[in-house]
Amino acid sequence: MHPQPKNPLHGLTLEFILTRLVEHYGWEELGRRIEVRCFILDPSIKSSLKFLRQTPWARSQVENLYLDTFA
Known part of the structure; x- marks a missing residue:
């Protein structure tokens, strides 16, 4: 894996x-x-993980909400 120092989600699983x-x-x-x-x-x-792994737009919304909430 390549380091991703500017990716705030690096190392976090879905x-x-x-x-x-x-x-x-x-x-x-x-x-x-x-x-x-x-x-x-x-x-x-x-069931949510299965859906999110198959649906990039929904996964992106979840990741953005996480960043907005906890970053």
Whole structure:
């Protein structure tokens, strides 16, 4: 791997990012902020990770919300 000193998400897994957001906002508020079905209907970390790994625009929104919240 190449070092990424200017990437604030370097070293963070998508699972870690999602878990922190769920702990901070809860599923209901997360679903309001990022309107995707996996956050609104029967949400779980596992199903959300599967969706986010296959959907670049949604993953980008999750990563941006993480940065806005915790950076």
